[in-house]
Amino acid sequence: MKQSSSSLPAAEGRGSISAAPIDLAALVAAAHHPGAGAVVLFSGEVRDSNHGKPVAFLEYEAHAELAEKMIGEIMAEAKLRWGLSVVLAQHRVGRVAVGETAVVVITSAAHRGEAYAANRHIIDRIKHEAPIWKCEYFADGTREWGNNCNCQAVTGDVSKHIYDSDS
Amino acid sequence: MRIHVYAGLKEYFLPEFDLAEEVGNVDQLKACLLAINAGAAKLLAACRFAVEEGFIDNSYQFKAHETVIVVPPSSGG
Numbered sequence: 001m002k003q004s005s006s007s008l009p010a011a012e013g014r015g016s017i018s019a020a021p022i023d024l025a026a027l028v029a030a031a032h033h034p035g036a037g038a039v040v041l042f043s044g045e046v047r048d049s050n051h052g053k054p055v056a057f058l059e060y061e062a063h064a065e066l067a068e069k070m071i072g073e074i075m076a077e078a079k080l081r082w083g084l085s086v087v088l089a090q091h092r093v094g095r096v097a098v099g100e101t102a103v104v105v106i107t108s109a110a111h112r113g114e115a116y117a118a119n120r121h122i123i124d125r126i127k128h129e130a131p132i133w134k135c136e137y138f139a140d141g142t143r144e145w146g147n148n149c150n151c152q153a154v155t156g157d158v159s160k161h162i163y164d165s166d167s
Numbered sequence: 168m169r170i171h172v173y174a175g176l177k178e179y180f181l182p183e184f185d186l187a188e189e190v191g192n193v194d195q196l197k198a199c200l201l202a203i204n205a206g207a208a209k210l211l212a213a214c215r216f217a218v219e220e221g222f223i224d225n226s227y228q229f230k231a232h233e234t235v236i237v238v239p240p241s242s243g244g
Contacts, residue, residue, distance in 0.1 A: 061174055063236060066217060131217075131238050133174035145175035148240035150213070158215050158240075159222070 015071025017064040017132075019094040022101040033085035036108035038115040042123050044103040046096050050146070054139035060093045060102060063131040067091070074125045082118040084109050089122060091132055102134075124163040169234040170200075176214070176239050179207035193225045196235065213240050 024043060031039050046058050075087045086108035096102045105123045109115040126132070128149045136146045154162060168186045172179075180203065190196045193216050201208055215238040216223050222238075229235065 063171075063173060063217075063238070066221070066236070066238075069221070128241055130241055131173070131236075132241055133239060134242050135174070145178075145239075146242060148175075148213075148242045150240065158213055159224075 015068045015075065015126075015130075016090040017062050017067050017093055018090060019092065022090050022092060022104050024101060024104060027088055027090065027104060027106055031086045031088055031106045031108045033108050035110060036085040036115075037110055038112035039086075039106065039108045040112070040115040040119045042103075042105045042119050043101045044123070045101055046098045048098045050136055055098060056137045056139045057098060058096045058102065059135045059137060060091070060096060061133050061135070062091065062093045064093070067130045067132050070130050071126055074122055074129070078107070078118045078122050081121075082107075082109060082114040084114065084118055087118070087122070089126065091126065091130070093132075121163070125161075128161040128163065168196075168229065168232065170196075170237060171234065172237045172239075174239045174242075175210055176207065176237055179204040179210070190229055192228060193223065196229070200237070210239060211237075214238055 024041065028039065028041060031041075046055070048055055071089050071091070075089055078084060079087050084107055086106070088106040089104065091103045092101070103123070103126065105119050105126070107115045107119040107122065109118065133145060135143055137143045149161065168190055169183065170180070170186055171183050180200070186199055188199055190199055196216065197211055200211055217236040217238055218227070218229075218233055
């Protein structure tokens with residue numbers, strides 16, 4: 001139940017946690033819709049350095065069941081709020097190499113404004129709220145569970161977050 | 168009560184373990200976990216807690232033999 005090794009493609013409207021590489025082209029192909037004049041894709045990818053330290057790779061861990069449920073709820077809320085035609089999201093677990101996609105969010109809407117806004121909102125909430133964690137493995141052999149959400153230090157509540165898209 | 172911890176919490180606790188003490192709510196569980204390893208205090212203060220039905224707060228009363236998930240701050244993406 002903890003970690004999924006599923007390689008199933010992301011179903012529309014449902015978050016997907018997968019150990020398999022993310023097929024961006026296949027996901028974009030699934031995001032076309034006759035009512036959508038805009039398709040926005042966000043791909044979160046592994047950088048080769050963080051705070052000046054060379055990164056070898058990242059290892060993602062998730063509580064897959066909870067994460068998929070939460071991402072599904074986030075997408076459903078965004079679909080209603082922005083009137084999206086299609087919404088897809090998929091997140092990797094396990095080892096992700098530099099340059100690979102760790103997370104993807106695709107939003108299709110009648111116009112680009114809604115598609116961009118919804119996409120930004122969804123990725124912000126996934127990063128802050130979904131039970132997914134990354135451990136950075138550096139080229140010097142050290143590792144660190146990193147870049148955690150620290151909104152609680154400001155909001156005083158572990159369940160209240162400050163999103164970049166709200167600023 | 169079965170406890171599951173993730174990510175950085177595994178530096179302080181086993182990934183899964185049983186808690187022998189009867190624990191009523193989240194605050195009592197935090198106290199038990201701190202008694203096992205006080206070094207986790209800062210991280211535990213930032214954690215959320217969940218059971219099978221989803222995330223819970225301190226008003227939730229744990230059931231007997233419940234499985235509790237201790238959720239550190241997310242760092243997805």
